[in-house]
Amino acid sequence: MTICREAVHHKPKSNYAYAFDETTVHVRLRTKHGDVDRCRLLHGDKFEWPESTELTPMERVHSDAHYDYWQLAVEPDNRRLCYAFLLETADEALWYTEWGFESRAENELPTAGTDRSLHYFEYPFLNPADVHEPPEWVSDAIFYQIFPERFANGDRELDPESVEAWGGRPTRESFFGGDLQGIIDNLDYLEDLGITALYLNPIFESSSNHKYNTADYRRIDPHFGDEETLRELVDAAHDRDIRVMLDAVFNHCGRQFAPFQDVVENGADSAYADWFHVHEFPIEFEPRPNYDTFGFEAYMPKLNTGNPEVKEYLFDVATYWIEEVGIDGWRLDVADEVDHQFWRELRREVKAVKPGAYILGEIWHDSRPWLRGDQFDAVMNYPFTYAVYDFLTNESIDGTEFADKISRFLVRYPEQVNQVLFNLLDSHDTPRLLHRCDGDKRSLRLALLLLFTYRGTPCLYYGDEVGMTGGDDPDCRQPMVWDRSEQDRELRAFVAELIELRSSLPALRGGTLRFVDEECHGDRVVYRRIADDGDEITVAINRGPDPVDVSLPTDARDRELLFQVGD
């Protein structure tokens, strides 16, 4: 069998070759699964060729049903890299360059090399300005997502008129009186659980309970508190080393947003006529809005983020809350429907006032176009979420397929992005995890074990830790259960223990993840978390009802059972 050319893939300046830091380039290669015995990288400086070249073995870091993925870290002497791949089987030696394939031996460089500057692959120059460096604190953080209207009511004077009694199942129109003071009042609870960062759903003035239809980006919703309350919350959180991330709804605003109201009133004559995408004036709401919206929601007019005035307004908002109140990041709502240029400029503005701010996009898909270092630090990792559902709750895939999916995800992004991906098992936009688990807390615990031992940054949705459940919106947004008699205290202790485990073990927060391929099948998945210093943790998961024997990696010498779910 000759090597399958059609499966081979590499592309410079992508997730297949990127600047990991200011001195290191990561080079990856994809080949057909099981097809190639060995891959080596010929690399050097094109201005000192061939004297500077080396032929270095690449490591097979991941595999899935279709492909093997190889990786090598290279530190070029002069920050520029010229390279080719040598793929070998027992029968064949195949060079792969940008120009194509050549069957030649190790000591015969590809003829393409005679036009080296054209035909080899190149990482032309490692410019510091292009290095994607997400904030360091994020990979150590434990996030907790709060839907403010439903977390805790700390100030009854702010309650909306139609407030309902705490507890029970909300409709889409319910108000329960949750507010910022309620969060402040419960910071001890969160600190005790081990939380080190909060993600709050929108808190700016808005008529709805979810507040994704902003009326005023510069005013805290009066039912939640005011700027002073937010400042108190941020300060009190910071006192506990807890960071605070807010929700930036910049794709669209609310119908009450003053510039939109002005367009409703003045049509084409409005000074804000170009702040939106209006198809024709005057504005009409029925039967369908005659302006772009989120989905077809008339109450969420899409903002024209290509308009310099809109940009200036929103960038001011983004920096205002960082500079005035000290928040630590922005989660960007519907991030993939906004233009890239807007996000690039937002990043510059935000990082200029707070280099360590975390910029997190809400994108449910492969997000490579936003994760090149010029836009977001990370995205909400819903592909991980759904892979966990498929393996642990739907059981629609087995251990092999789960490892395949996750492996594919792990090579999608640069390593430094994998390190800060925002991993979650549920949110205000999904049914709760326990609902997905059909109430089975063993599955729930296994999913949580996966979350807290996976690469990236875990986020817990408020109340999951005490056994809250609920289907799709609005059911997943029930008021937090504070009555201890209604809380699952054992589950809470379990979550606290997982958080403690992660916090105490660098191998769970940094380093790499490798599946033990031969132990990923049927009901089981086994993977190793390997710290940069070599310290290693093996995680073995058995979703089935019966015990199974698992062969752990043979190089584990001083083994210690750190944690166990079930018997």
Next chain:
Amino acid sequence: MTICREAVHHKPKSNYAYAFDETTVHVRLRTKHGDVDRCRLLHGDKFEWPESTELTPMERVHSDAHYDYWQLAVEPDNRRLCYAFLLETADEALWYTEWGFESRAENELPTAGTDRSLHYFEYPFLNPADVHEPPEWVSDAIFYQIFPERFANGDRELDPESVEAWGGRPTRESFFGGDLQGIIDNLDYLEDLGITALYLNPIFESSSNHKYNTADYRRIDPHFGDEETLRELVDAAHDRDIRVMLDAVFNHCGRQFAPFQDVVENGADSAYADWFHVHEFPIEFEPRPNYDTFGFEAYMPKLNTGNPEVKEYLFDVATYWIEEVGIDGWRLDVADEVDHQFWRELRREVKAVKPGAYILGEIWHDSRPWLRGDQFDAVMNYPFTYAVYDFLTNESIDGTEFADKISRFLVRYPEQVNQVLFNLLDSHDTPRLLHRCDGDKRSLRLALLLLFTYRGTPCLYYGDEVGMTGGDDPDCRQPMVWDRSEQDRELRAFVAELIELRSSLPALRGGTLRFVDEECHGDRVVYRRIADDGDEITVAINRGPDPVDVSLPTDARDRELLFQVGD
């Protein structure tokens, strides 16, 4: 045989799915060559699913040895697109989504669709700000590259002291006295040839004859003229509807550049210490420079384009010559070694003062990372150049392989980029085409025929049209042959005829290119240029010594022989 999964490729927001204009998304798919009989795209609005969906056949637009490439233009009603591919053979129907493959029939949508927002592919929103719109004039232009020191001496008073007599073979240190007045004096010659745009190698003050080591970006080299001469040149060119593009050497400067001289003198104390990448102070030139350079050239210190002061300085330079003198574009030297952020900002600055300015990067490789609409309009198309050499001058590949290579290049970029790629057969950085052809003017003519009938923008290197030859630099930079008795006037007439042909036929300037696969083999290549209005031109090339019979496309009704090379 089942469909080869490993060969199937698609990625949203790449050359496989991009905004072609403000209403159209181009969707492409790659499958294994000859593997799939039919591809269809299921597409619609995710907020009106499945009512809004259609299943539309894709066209197989290109093929190479490994793959078939399919394409479809879609105009989504609401500027957002949710989609999946249906691949079919006689034996198999296979759905392909972002989540993977599913063997299901046409009337059974993939199960992944139950989590549609996650599992289908998406082009989330077609934002006008993200549309890549290169200047319209470029695809109609005929460029002519001038190396100013060698084109014509129009003002003997400006000659360098060491000036040599016009003609003969230069060394790396030769000066022949070419200048801007020489270009002005010969605009009639260029207009008569059919040229509509000039690309000038660097003209700013510099000690070398090539002037890639800039001493002063704000001053025309005194041996070439002054700002007033440049203005005269640009005005005189514009009077003839000829545009002028200059060479921007922003990756590095020259040793005489004042800020660098300041660092040489004052070391770490210099106000310009951070304008370069100095490894340690004081500056040393031997045995190797202790600062980053182009290659290892001590006389070309690399600029720190991540430094805001450097950016401001260079952006001022870039806009100054547009605003003050009216130039129409910049060719960016060593563009791939400069950081992407610099180029993004440069684009904004340049387009703000002249939206129609052409921004052309010197990159010899696959240039996708620079051609997403945020950086360059196009790159110098050296891959095309070398494919032509391989087929017509080296004869190292046959017609099949040539068509394969070109097909691969044509799917690399969005169609609007293909439309303005800067196609060339030689330059100051390569041996001359006639040298490559070993003096064989039949090969030369076939190469020129290819150049002028290919997609994108052709550029002629000065003097090629009168039969100039020369090997690698400095030999390819000989003084222009003006003595008519030494000029190949027949060749010049041939080139003028080709230019006239291209200028008169929209199908050669716009539209698409399709190879006639069954007629691309051995010594021959046949391709069709198809205008948007359906008008069609077939180009048949036979590099061999003997006549061959070629089957033209059967749907050509009113055939007319437009042009012939040889008998």
